Amino acid sequence: MTEKKFQAGYVAIVGKPNVGKSTLLNAFLNFKLSIVTPKPQTTRKKILGILNGTDYQIVFIDTPGWITPHYELQKFMMQYLQESLQDADLVLLLVEYSDWPQDLEQIGQKIASLQKKVILVINKIDKIQKEQLLPIIADYQKLFPVSGYVPISALKGDGVELLLQEILKELPEHPAYFPADYSSDQNERFFVTEIIREKILKIFAKEIPYACHIELEEFREKAGRKDLIRAVIYVDHDSQKGIIIGRGGQALKKVGELARKDIETFLQREVYLELFVRVMENWRKKSSALKKLGY
């Protein structure tokens, strides 16, 4: 009997905004790593999530939703997407069952031009009847010559195990890229800022969440005491500051309460969370500001 060789590779999860890319990453990891909200353009960076099996390591890359960029931050987001595609051994093109396949033609062509292996993943099938699925798959088959088609519900976990098996069929033989106890390349501080941003996306309407960037000013761990986390919410116009703070500070308090609970779950320890709001005029539109903010 030949010994089974170790497999490892980078698997980029790409698709339009809001199709469930981050939900799928979390479903693979069985852990909430990447933030998820009902609003498009939730994910802004590439986020590695590492799944370690006994004889494989899959480095998933969660990416920002595929858009035509209109301002600097969105250009950086699309740069992260392009880098993720370049790095990938395998691409999961995630679509919603209700997307028009024609709308994805450009994306499909771009991926095809990179000559990467692609699995087309049709998500949110919990929202339709089984018999509606076959014509959808047939429509995609006409447009995308891909290695496989897997219908899933990332939210419910249906089809995720099957998709994992399909990925393992395509994953190269390669030694592990990361130590087996790594689950991401980003540190705790990054995920703390993401959790705060998730709550802002959930609480505030319209442009407000898109105008926010979170920075940690202090993250102090003390033996026998709760950690102290001081975070600044940067907005890009003075008028947004009052909205984030809310009447009598109520809105900011709500963000803090919701974020603290999730940060504690994430870190598995109790924390004090202090939030401040500051203005950094037009930070989203200036590449110098974006670079300073770590984009």
Ligand SMILES: Nc1nc2c(ncn2[C@@H]2O[C@H](COP(=O)(O)OP(=O)(O)OP(=O)(O)O)[C@@H](O)[C@H]2O)c(=O)[nH]1
């Ligand atoms: N019904 C249903 N909803 C889903 C499923 N997967 C994701 N969602 C929901 O779709 C919304 C978007 O999910 P995300 O995982 O944030 O989507 P995304 O593709 O990462 O979005 P961006 O980061 O903005 O590009 C959330 O409200 C999810 O709960 C699914 O399988 N079924």
Ligand SMILES: [Mg+2]
């Ligand atoms: Mg996302």
